[in-house]
Structures are given as C-alpha cells and as structure tokens.
Amino acid sequence: MQLEQILQYSFSGLSTGAIYALIGIGFSIIFNATGIINFAQGEFVMLGGMLTLFFLELLHLPLWAAVPCAVAVSALAGILFERLAIRPLRQPTPINLVIITIAGSILIRGLAMLLWGKDTHAIPPFSGDEPISIAGATILPQHIWILTITVLIIAVNKFFFYHTISGKAMRACSYNRRAASLVGIDVRRMVLFSFIISSMLGSLAGIIVAPLTMTAYDVGIMLGLKGFCAAIIGGMSSGIATVVGGLILGVLESLGAGLISSGYKDAIAFIILLLILFIRPQGLFGKAESERV
Amino acid sequence: MKKLIAVCGVVCVGLLSATAVFAAGTIKIGGLFAVTGPAAFLGEPERNTAKMVVEEINKAGGVKGHKLELVVYDTSGDATKAVQLATKLIRDDHVAAIIGPSTTGESMAVIPVAEREKVPLISCSAGIKITEPVKKWVFKTAQNDTLAVGKIYEYLQRHKQSKVAILTVSDGFGASGREQLKAQARKYGITIVSDDTYGPKDTDMTAQLTRIRGSRAQAIICWGTNPGPAVIAKNARQLGLKTPLFMSHGVSSKRFIELAGDAAEGIKLPSGKVIVADLLPGSDRQKGALTAFVKDYQKHYRAEGDHFGGHAWDAVMLLKNAIERGGDTRATIRDQLERTRGFAGIGGTFSYSAQDHAGLNKDAFVLVEVKKRHWSIVK
Numbered sequence: 001m002q003l004e005q006i007l008q009y010s011f012s013g014l015s016t017g018a019i020y021a022l023i024g025i026g027f028s029i030i031f032n033a034t035g036i037i038n039f040a041q042g043e044f045v046m047l048g049g050m051l052t053l054f055f056l057e058l059l060h061l062p063l064w065a066a067v068p069c070a071v072a073v074s075a076l077a078g079i080l081f082e083r084l085a086i087r088p089l090r091q092p093t094p095i096n097l098v099i100i101t102i103a104g105s106i107l108i109r110g111l112a113m114l115l116w117g118k119d120t121h122a123i124p125p126f127s128g129d130e131p132i133s134i135a136g137a138t139i140l141p142q143h144i145w146i147l148t149i150t151v152l153i154i155a156v157n158k159f160f161f162y163h164t165i166s167g168k169a170m171r172a173c174s175y176n177r178r179a180a181s182l183v184g185i186d187v188r189r190m191v192l193f194s195f196i197i198s199s200m201l202g203s204l205a206g207i208i209v210a211p212l213t214m215t216a217y218d219v220g221i222m223l224g225l226k227g228f229c230a231a232i233i234g235g236m237s238s239g240i241a242t243v244v245g246g247l248i249l250g251v252l253e254s255l256g257a258g259l260i261s262s263g264y265k266d267a268i269a270f271i272i273l274l275l276i277l278f279i280r281p282q283g284l285f286g287k288a289e290s291e292r293v
Numbered sequence: 294m295k296k297l298i299a300v301c302g303v304v305c306v307g308l309l310s311a312t313a314v315f316a317a318g319t320i321k322i323g324g325l326f327a328v329t330g331p332a333a334f335l336g337e338p339e340r341n342t343a344k345m346v347v348e349e350i351n352k353a354g355g356v357k358g359h360k361l362e363l364v365v366y367d368t369s370g371d372a373t374k375a376v377q378l379a380t381k382l383i384r385d386d387h388v389a390a391i392i393g394p395s396t397t398g399e400s401m402a403v404i405p406v407a408e409r410e411k412v413p414l415i416s417c418s419a420g421i422k423i424t425e426p427v428k429k430w431v432f433k434t435a436q437n438d439t440l441a442v443g444k445i446y447e448y449l450q451r452h453k454q455s456k457v458a459i460l461t462v463s464d465g466f467g468a469s470g471r472e473q474l475k476a477q478a479r480k481y482g483i484t485i486v487s488d489d490t491y492g493p494k495d496t497d498m499t500a501q502l503t504r505i506r507g508s509r510a511q512a513i514i515c516w517g518t519n520p521g522p523a524v525i526a527k528n529a530r531q532l533g534l535k536t537p538l539f540m541s542h543g544v545s546s547k548r549f550i551e552l553a554g555d556a557a558e559g560i561k562l563p564s565g566k567v568i569v570a571d572l573l574p575g576s577d578r579q580k581g582a583l584t585a586f587v588k589d590y591q592k593h594y595r596a597e598g599d600h601f602g603g604h605a606w607d608a609v610m611l612l613k614n615a616i617e618r619g620g621d622t623r624a625t626i627r628d629q630l631e632r633t634r635g636f637a638g639i640g641g642t643f644s645y646s647a648q649d650h651a652g653l654n655k656d657a658f659v660l661v662e663v664k665k666r667h668w669s670i671v672k
Contacts, residue, residue, distance in 0.1 A: 005503050008532070012499040118333045120520040122552045129555070131531045140531050212527070213496030214520045214552055222494045257500035262489045263463060265500075 004136040009258040010251055011134070015143040015212075017250020018150040021243040022205035023227025025157065026198035028236045032174035033194035036097045040081065040105035042224015043112075044199045047074045048206025049215030050112055053121050063126065071203050077108070078199025082192050105220065112217040125211040142211050149208050153201065154243055161239075170194060222266075229273045235283015245284065319362045320355075322347070322612060323382035325393035325403065326417075326605075330369035334518070335395040335601045339417055340365055342586075342602035343392060345593050346609040356616045368394055372402035379403045383410045389616075390626055392608040393417050395601075397465055404431050413627040415611060417604035420469055424650040432630055432650045434607040434640050435600075436565060436657045438466075441542045442473040444563035444658045446481035448671070449512055458487035458510035458536075460501055460525065462517035467493075470516030470541055486510050491521060499528045510536055518543040523552035530556040537561070542658065546599045550666050561671060563658040565600045565640055568668050578637040586639055603639030610638060 023045055030038045051070035055061045061069065085104050089096060126145050131138040161167040172180040173190045181187045206215065206223075213219070226249065233245030249269055256268040276284065324343050327336035347363045355361060364386045368375040375394045382388045383406070390413040394400050397420030404423070407414035407430045416423050419435040449457065459474050461467035467490065478485055487508040489501040502525065505513055513536050515525050522544045529538055538560050540549070545564035550557045566573060570583035586606055590598030611633060612626070620626030633652065636643045641657025660671040 002507075005507055008503045009500050012497055012503075016497050118337075119548065120523075120552060122523070122554060124554075129527070129530070131533060133533075138531055138533060209496070212524075214523065216520070219494070219496075223496075254497070254500045258504050262491055262498075262501045262504075265495065266492055 005258065006255070007135060008137040009254045011137050011139050011143070013251030013254030014247055015139065015146055015250070016254065017230075017247035018146050018243075019205055019209045019223070019246070020226045020230040020249050021246025022150050022153065023202060023223055024230030024234060024242040024246050025153070026201040026205070027228055027231040028234065028242050029198045029201070030194050031231070031236050033170050034086075034097075034173075034191045035094065036086070036101065037228070038195075038198065039098065039101040039224065039228075040108060041198065041202050041227060042220030042222075043105045043108040044074055044078065044202030044220075045206035045209075045223050045227070046112060046215065046217065046220035047077055047108065047199075048203030049123065049210035049219065050116055050121075050206075050217065051203070052207045052210060053123055053215060054116065056123065063124070067207055070207060071200050074203030075196050075200045078195045079192065081108075081199070082195040086191070086195070087188065105224070109217055109220065116217060118217060120214050120216040122214050123207075123210040126208075129211075140212065142208070146208050146212075149204065150243070153204070154240065158239060166190075166193060226269055229269050232273055232276055233284055235280075235285060237283065237285075241283060241285040248284075319360045320616065321362045321364055321386055321388045322609070323379075323386060323388035323391040323393075324363055324365035324605075325368050325375055325378055325382070325391060325395075325399070326365060327370035327395040327399065328365075328367040330371065332370035332396045335417070336367070336370070338590075338596075338599055338602035339393065339395055339605040340367075341594055342590065342598070343605040343609055345589060346606055349589070350609075350613060356613050359616075361613075364388060368399055370396055370399065372399045375399040376402050376406055379406045380410075383412050388412070389623060390415065390612055392605060392612070397423065397469070400433075404428060407431060412623050413612075413630060415608040415630075417601070417608060420465070421473075421651075427648060427650050430627055432611070432645060432652070434604045434611070434638070434643070436542070436640055436653055437651055438470050438473050438541070439477070440653065440655050440658055441563040442470070442477050443655055444660055445514060445539050445561075446477055446483055447655075448561070448660055449483060450481045454511040454537075455483050456486045456509055456511045457483055458489070458505040458508055458513045459485055460489045460491065460498070460505065460513060460515045462493050462521050463490045464493050466518055466541075466543055467516050470543075474514060474516065491517070491525075493517070493521060495521065496524060497528065498525050499532060502528050502532055502534060505536070506532060506534055512537050512539060514539045514541075516541040516543065519548055520552055523549060523557075526553040526556040526560060542600070545661065545668075547597060550663055550668075557663045557666070559663065561660055561662045564661045564668075565603065565657060566659055567598060567600050567603050567639055569659060569661055569670055572668070572670055578635075578642055579639070582637055582639060600640065607638035607640050607643065611636060611643065 026041045030036055051073050052066050055066035055069045085100050125142045127141045169185045170190045173187050177187050230246035230249050231242050234242030253265055253268050257265040326340040328340050347361045351360050366378040392415050395417055397418045400416040400418045400423050414431045416433040417435055421437045423433050461471040487505050491498050515522050522540050540562040542563050545568055566579055570587050573580045587598045615626050615629035618629045620629040631645050633643055633645045641653040643652040645652040661668045662671050
C-alpha cells in the first residue's frame with residue numbers, strides 16, 4: 001500500500017514537474033540570450049491556455065487548429081513585448097529590465113482579464129480522460145501528452161541550438177554579446193528570436209496543462225514562479241538540467257504534500273529555491289564560472 | 294469668523310448625517326463590493342444584483358415615495374480599502390445603510406466603523422464571526438457555514454457513515470469550514486480520519502487524495518471555491534476513488550459542473566435553493582422570490598442568477614422592508630431590520646431578532662447532487 005502511494009506521488013510529481021520544466025526552459029532561453037529574467041513568462045503560459053479556449057469556444061475551431069493558432073498569437077505577443085517594452089529601453093540595466101518584465105506581466109494579465117473575464121475555464125483533454133493504471137498508480141492520457149511534448153520540445157531545442165545557424169548564433173550571443181556582434185551576428189534579432197521561442201514554449205506549456213489544471217487570467221503567477229524555480233535549480237541552462245530541475249521540484253512537492261503535509265507544498269518549492277541560491281547559485285549541475293577581468 | 298462658520302458647518306453636517314437621512318427626497322444606500330480582485334466572483338454578481346433591484350424598486354415608485362439611490366464602491370477584496378470606503382460612504386455620501394462587503398475579512402474590518410458611526414450594515418459574507426456575538430448595527434444575509442456543515446453531517450449520520458476525510462482550501466473560506474467541520478463532528482458521531490489542505494491556486498491534488506485513499510474514510514468532504522474543487526473532482530476520478538465526495542456550498546453554481554465535467558457526476562453538496570429554484574415544490578415559501586430573481590437576472594445580465602447575487606438581493610429587500618415599516622433614520626432602520634420576521638428571500642427565510650442577526654436556519658440549505666450534468670435535490 002505504502003509503495004503504491006509513493007508511486008502515485010512520484011507519477012503526479014513527474015507530470016507537474018514536466019510542466020515546470022517546460023516553463024523553466026522558456027526562462028532560461030531568454031536569460032541566456034539577453035541576460036533578462038523574464039517575469040512575464042508565466043503570462044505567456046496563461047495566454048496559451050486562454051487563447052486556445054478562445055479559438056475553441058468562440059471561433060469553434062477544432063483542437064488541432066486551435067493549438068497552433070494560440071501558439072502563433074502568443075508568439076506575436078512575445079514579439080510585441082520585445083519590440084515595445086524591451087528594445088526601446090535606453091538603459092537596459094538588469095534592475096530596469098526586471099521591473100519592465102514585471103510591469104509587462106501585470107499589463108498582460110490585466111488585458112486578459114478585460115478580454116476574457118475573471119472566470120476559470122476548462123479545456124477538453126486531447127484524448128479522453130479515462131485514467132490509465134500502471135502498477136497500482138494511475139495517470140491520465142493528458143499526462144502522457146505532457147511528458148511526450150516536453151521530451152519532444154527538449155529534443156527540438158537541442159537540435160536548434162546545436163545544429164542550426166540561428167541556434168548557434170543565439171548561443172554565441174549568450175556567451176559574449178560584443179564578440180557575437182563583432183563577427184556579424186545581429187544581436188537584436190537574436191534577442192527577438194529568444195522572445196519568440198520562449199513565448200511559444202510558454203504558451204505550449206499553458207495549452208497542454210490547461211485540460212488538467214484549467215485556466216484563468218491569473219494562472220500565470222504561480223506557474224511562472226515554479227518554472228523560475230525549476231530554471232534556477234537547473235542553473236539557467238536551456239537543456240536537460242532545467243528539465244531535471246523541474247522534475248525534481250515536481251516530485252519533491254508531491255512527496256512533501258503526500259508524506260509530510262499538504263500545507264507546505266508551495267513552501268517546499270521556495271525553500272528549495274532559497275537553498276539553491278545560497279549554496280549552489282550556479283544550479284545543481286552547473287560548473288561555477290570564473291569571471292575574467 | 295471663518296472659524297465659527299467652519300464649526301457651524303461641521304455641526305450641521307454632523308446633525309444631518311445623524312437625523313434626516315433622506316431629506317433630499319432620495320434614500321441613499323451604500324454598497325461595498327469586491328468587484329475586482331480575488332473575490333470578484335462574489336462582488337460582481339452582488340453589485341449587479343443590487344443595481345438591478347434598486348432600479349426595479351425605483352421603477353415601481355420607490356419606497357414610500359422616496360427613490361433609492363445606490364452608491365457602490367469597489368473594495369477589490371481589500372480590508373483596508375473597505376474601511377476607507379465605508380467611512381467615505383458614511384461621512385461624505387450620508388448613506389442610510391450599507392450593504393456588503395463581500396468577504397468575511399473585509400466585513401470584520403468594517404464592523405467597528407459601522408458600530409462607531411451607528412450605521413446599519415448588512416454584510417453579504419458568510420463568516421460566522423460577523424454576527425456571533427451579535428453586534429448592534431450588523432446583520433448578514435449569507436448563510437453561515439455552520440448550517441452547510443450540519444446539512445452534510447446530517448446526511449452522513451442518516452447513512453451510518455462515521456469516518457470522514459476532510460480536504461480544505463487554505464484561505465479564509467476553507468479555514469472557517471475546517472473549523473466548523475471539526476467542531477460539529479462529535480455532535481453527529483463523526484470522526485475525522487484525515488485532515489488535509491490545499492492551496493487556492495494548486496493545480497494537482499492527487500497527493501492529498503492518495504493519502505486519503507490510504508485512510509479508511511467513508512466519505513470525503515472538500516471545502517473550497519472554484520477552481521480547486523473541480524481539480525479535486527477530476528483527480529479523484531483519475532485515482533479511481535470510490536469514496537463518496539462532498540463539496541461545500543462554495544461551488545454551488547453551474548460553473549462547477551462545467552469545470553469538473555464528467556468528474557462532477559454523483560458529487561453531493563449543500564446549497565442555497567437558487568440553483569434548484571425550478572425543482573422546488575410549489576409549497577416552498579421561497580419559490581416565488583427565487584424564480585423571480587433568476588428570471589430577472591437572466592434578463593438583465595444574460596447569466597444565471599447565483600447565490601452571491603442573492604445575498605445582495607436579500608440585503609436590498611430587507612432594507613426596503615425595514616424602511617417601509619417606518620425606518621426613516623439610521624437608528625429606526627436598524628430597529629425595523631431587527632423586527633424582520635419570516636421574510637422569504639433568496640438565501641432562505643429570514644427572521645432576525647435581538648439575539649440573532651444572521652436570521653436563517655438549516656432550511657436555508659438543500660442537499661443537491663450532480664446527475665447528468667444537472668443539479669437534483671437529494672431527498
């Protein structure tokens with residue numbers, strides 16, 4: 001019985017962890033290309049869910065059409081955000097950028113509230129909601145979707161960043177913006193790219209979780225914070241480390257809620273966040289970088 | 294000289310606000326609702342309903358020839374703001390009485406103001422502390438959660454189920470429910486075998502439910518407002534839990550069924566009678582008011598009238614009746630409110646007295662069950 005319970009906790013944790021990972025990757029992509037921690041990332045997650053709902057219910061599109069539409073509109077929102085809020089900034093100091101992204105997140109949330117109201121909405125699951133039983137624990141088909149899509153996205157990410165010119169250029173920007181621009185890389189365009197990619201990732205995360213968690217104008221806050229937490233555990237890398245970070249976070253949360261007390265669930269995430277920042281600010285798997293002077 | 298005029302002015306304003314509340318021919322009623330913010334799901338229908346009812350009363354000729362004027366402020370669910378706005382309503386707008394606020398926290402904050410300024414306050418929030426102990430100027434229309442807990446426990450007792458697991462949301466509503474669930478358990482011979490909570494924004498409660506599955510609970514009672522309970526319903530289905538699931542009156546609207554989908558099937562909860570207005574027998578005293586309210590709200594706002602709007606409906610109507618029976622100052626309105634007997638409103642049949650400013654009994658609730666995506670009354 002106890003074993004079954006632990007298995008169930010782990011399954012639940014893995015699936016929520018995959019969501020955190022997906023959001024965390026969005027954070028780290030922008031961070032790596034621009035040095036910005038985009039606190040509006042959670043809002044793109046919300047946009048994904050709400051836009052899908054909009055296309056499904058108001059325009060009566062089928063699911064397979066609504067999802068790409070929602071992702072496309074979120075990407076557009078990402079472009080607008082970068083163009084209107086980030087690029088015109090005269091003094092892009094980290095603190096200014098952080099404030100701008102927080103302001104942006106409040107603005108997007110407010111607009112979403114005005115457009116779609118304050119209610120919570122449900123999105124139908126992609127392929128039914130008959131639970132699947134594995135060794136006494138159960139998961140939903142949607143969980144499999146989440147895990148598969150996360151794995152797929154990581155693979156695509158890996159390919160993009162290591163095997164395409166644009167991806168390599170973006171990595172070059174993340175290592176050294178000045179050097180990158182000296183060899184002819186348009187750094188501004190790479191920054192724009194990073195916003196497009198991360199807004200698409202964020203919205204995709206929002207879409208695949210919406211059938212499980214439902215969506216509302218304000219779901220982005222908590223999901224965004226948890227995603228940020230995952231990215232920190234992963235040391236702000238845009239690859240496997242963040243995914244593992246997300247999964248660890250999800251499983252610990254779920255185990256903590258099940259075995260210790262459900263009241264501490266969110267506290268667990270933030271205690272981990274603080275511990276990592278105190279003890280290993282470079283992330284669990286990162287090597288400490290030495291600053292060259 | 295200037296000083297003297299100022300003093301006179303202050304005295305006059307003071308006198309005005311203390312005595313002739315509707316010298317100008319209209320009666321001002323203050324409304325404090327959380328129209329935005331986390332409690333907007335309460336405040337919005339409340340404001341809409343209050344506006345609608347006042348409009349209708351005026352169309353029908355007002356109260357004793359006086360038109361009603363509703364002055365509404367949005368508290369955004371913030372207690373500090375609620376206190377400021379209550380003071381504003383009393384001092385600047387010279388209202389005869391105040392309806393609201395929407396949440397228990399705000400109500401508790403506003404109560405000292407109403408008591409000090411001697412203004413009747415009809416709160417639309419549910420917390421039992423608002424009217425217990427009785428405060429001279431404070432009434433309320435929302436049903437106590439005590440009554441809702443009683444309704445569930447009564448049912449469990451009748452069906453010889455004594456071991457329950459409770460799962461409550463970690464906010465004001467859930468904490469109050471948890472307190473009541475624990476306090477009344479003994480009276481109905483019920484033992485709580487598992488006591489868990491979840492966060493208002495949590496999106497996965499399988500961990501808690503798995504733990505409950507490990508306990509030997511015969512029923513699960515979940516106390517929260519949307520969307521949490523819908524997630525719990527879905528999670529319970531995912532885990533294949535066969536234990537009967539009970540919810541609180543916090544989710545008794547169509548929205549819950551929409552959110553939880555098939556997972557809502559078979560869930561039981563105590564609810565005010567609004568959502569089952571057309572299923573009620575003709576002998577029910579509230580039926581007239583209920584069907585009128587539901588139809589009216591539908592016409593005005595193209596949405597189903599819900600309990601929250603109902604709290605404001607009751608508050609306005611109680612005030613209207615009190616004024617009609619001879620309340621023409623803040624003090625007499627209060628006295629007349631206290632003399633309300635057997636007023637069949639939306640939340641229940643109200644009978645206030647000097648000892649009871651909540652005015653409802655267990656009949657305010659019915660136990661409903663979700664069957665084929667609709668509510669049905671559990672006999």
